[in-house]
Amino acid sequence: MPANRYFQLDVFTHRPGGGNPLGVVVGADDWSDSAMQAFAAWTNIVETTFLLSPSTPAASYRLRIFTPTREIAFAGHPSIGSAHVALQSGFAGAHDGVLIQECQAGLLPIRVEGQASERRLSIQAPKASVLKTGVDSRSLLGTTLSKIRLGALPPAFVEGGRRWWLAEFAEEWALRAWHPDHAAIKKIALDSDSLGLCVFARSSDPGYDIALRAFPAGVGIVEDPASGAANGLVAAYIAAAEPDGPLARGYTVSQGREIGHDARLDIRIDADAAVWVGGQTQTVIEGEVDWPCR
Known part of the structure; x- marks a missing residue:
């Protein structure tokens, strides 16, 4: 052997x-x-x-x-x-x-x-596509996010190599303090054949532009300390929704602090909308x- x-x-x-x-x-x-x-x-x-x-x-x-x-x-x-x-x-x-x-x-x-x-x-x-935007307030995802003040972009269901539900929080502090219903996220993931829910918030911190948390309950993980695939889908969604926005050509992500990590991911978005995660x-x-x- x-x-x-x-x-x-x-x-x-x-x-x-x-x-x-x-x-x-x-x-x-x-x-x-x-x-x-x-x-x-x-x-x-x-x-x-x-x-x-x-x-x-x-x-x-x-x-x-x-x-x-x-x-x-x-x-x-x-x-x-x-x-x-x-x-x-x-x-x-x-x-x-x-x-x-x-x-x-x-x-x-x-x-x-x-x-x-x-x-x-x-x-x-992998090239991403937005399968759905918006969320029914009576759905399980809607009730899971019901106490959160959401950000500029509506929640979305996005596919690109993997499937994720995405939601933008209006404030970074709320994102970092959030204690989600993990059982609900798991059911959302299984019902939609997705990995789970990825949430993000724009930041004024000089060290990064976005704070992000990923909950891939669909594969049995409570929270991921650094998720390249989820970040790639978030980047594609932002670039498509805000092609002239300040994040449309790339940004830096902070992920994992809530579970004792401190990951940094660099996002680059080419003029043809190709997303690079590194x-x-x-x-x-x-x-x-x-x-x-x-």
Whole structure:
């Protein structure tokens, strides 16, 4: 049973302990689906990924992403962290400052800027579409948000690699102090085949422009300390709704303080509305994993 290199990371942070944990197994081409799922369940990290040889010459590598209970097509922090490992381990190299990730959501470019501890990676989020805006006050989502003063944009149901309900709060303090009904969010997620609810508020803090909280109850997570996919959908929604607004070309996000983290995510929005979500990654553990691959 040959060993594979294994990394444990903290993603979207300038220091260990501030971001979102991730486990990455390198070169797992001979691992079965069941072995990957079993290992992801054993690590019990929000997501564990497996770096594989690409199936197309256009890709730098292929990536599979697992929660402890199932495989998912795309997620932001696993993509950023896995690209970090691909570069650090020599599994793949960037060409003209870009890696191409192959995953179930397609071929996704990742921009590489800087070197070593200063390196910042940004992934182009899957194209998003707004499926619905507004909320019926009598619905479960409506009652969940009934005591919140909402912001400029109406709540929305948005899809792009993943599905999320989004809601803007009018004040950052209310967002940070909110104690949501997690059982209600889980029912909302399951009824709509979505991850759950992501809420955000604009900020006057000089260190960031938006504070954000994500509750992916649809996959059994109470609150996510740093969510690339959710941030990508929020960015796409803002850019579409406010094309001439101050955030339409990008901004900085603070996430995770309410659960003891302090993640920072950089959002860039191109003129063609392509959304890039990025930040720094810290390697915390590097070693080998011995696991039955069949």
